Amino acid sequence: MKLTIKNYKEVTKKLDFSSLPEAAKEAHKEFDSFADFYDEDKDIKEMLDNHFKIVEPYLKDASKKSTATKKSPAKKTETKSQKSTKNVTKKAVPKKKAVSKKANRKAHEVALMPLEIKIIKRYLGMNGNKVTERQVSLLYKVIQKAATEKTIRKTNKYAEEIKKIGNDLANTYKEMGATCTFEIPDALQSKLKNIVDDYGVSPSISLIKRFINLYGNITIEKAKRLLNSIKNAKKGGKVTSTDNAYDRVNQVQKHLEEYLDSDKLLVTNIQLNGLKGFAGLGK
Structure with missing residues (x-):
């Protein structure tokens, strides 16, 4: 395999x-x-x-x-008299209908998780555990590479937290031996845990999920309500240009506005699947 x-x-x-x-x-x-x-x-x-x-x-x-250890059951030798006795007493048993079992396969649902959230989750996962030099240096290397390639920019919502993680990893690596029990400061751990817990239920993601749920069952009234929610979220600062999902929210807003203008919701499968993936709903 x-x-x-x-x-x-x-x-x-x-x-x-x-x-x-x-x-x-x-x-x-x-x-x-x-x-x-x-x-x-x-x-x-x-x-x-x-x-x-x-x-x-x-x-x-x-x-x-595993295959070699499976032994086939030993066959019992029977005398003619035993066979004849069995034939006399044997009753016809109706055969059970074979029920065809279909494989119940579950499609892989892949949530699109930003790199900064992956780093935070991995960092939290190390807390209280015995870690090696390689594990510490690996995570530090990922952060350094993200900074160099600007995958995580200084304007990122969690740039400050990523910087703190990088500094802590660098200090730990300098002070540790081959292994150490990794400990995260309580204040930082609490803050990072809240970030991870909140991920996926941000106002932006909620709005995208509402649109996905409307698809195939949309009405003018529902479209107006969702469009108003998007505009209010932007106006109230709940959805800003720094959000990872900001462009997707704009995409949803455009679809709704076009629907209200033409009474047709023109969304391709690729666009819909993209929104589902971003919202963590799979394709």
């Missing part, structure tokens, strides 16, 4: 990593640290892809061993 970032944890949960190379053991332990940034950093992607290639042959071996 080919390993991917999505199926790795499920596929490898029964694999005994004690027989794997040391590098594979370490990468497996730190998978959660790397996984969040698989699409953000080429070095991390390359490292994990190589790790997958190392692990895949062991999955095949484990599968073969």
Whole structure:
């Protein structure tokens, strides 16, 4: 089986990593640290892809061993007299109709999570846990790269928090040995936790979700109400140009205005799926 970032944890949960190379053991332990940034950093992607290639042959071996241990039931030899007795007493049992079972597959729903939220979540996840130098340096490297490439700008809503995280990681790395028990200052931890808890339920996301729910069931009255909500949210400062979802809210506003002008809601599947992905509703 080919390993991917999505199926790795499920596929490898029964694999005994004690027989794997040391590098594979370490990468497996730190998978959660790397996984969040698989699409953000080429070095991390390359490292994990190589790790997958190392692990895949062991999955095949484990599968073969599992098959080999399954023993077929021993057949009992019966005498003619036993067979004839069974034939006499045997009653016809109506066969049960085979019920076809359809695989109930759930589509992968991928929420579009901004890099700064990923960093904050990963940082919080380290709190109280034993971490390695590599884990600390990795997260610091992601922050440095984001600053250099301006993926997270100084005008970002959480730029100050990301800066504090970067400074704390740098200081920790200087002072720690090979490993340490990572601790986040209480005040910073509380603030960051609130940021993560609030993510996804911001006014911008709520407005986008309302529009998605209206799709296919829209009326002029409903469109007017939502359009007024968007305008009021902007006017009241609840939705500003610094919001990650600001452009999407503008997109929704445009769709509503066009609908009220023409009585036709012209939204392509690509546009709708884009809004769903941004709101964390999947496609």
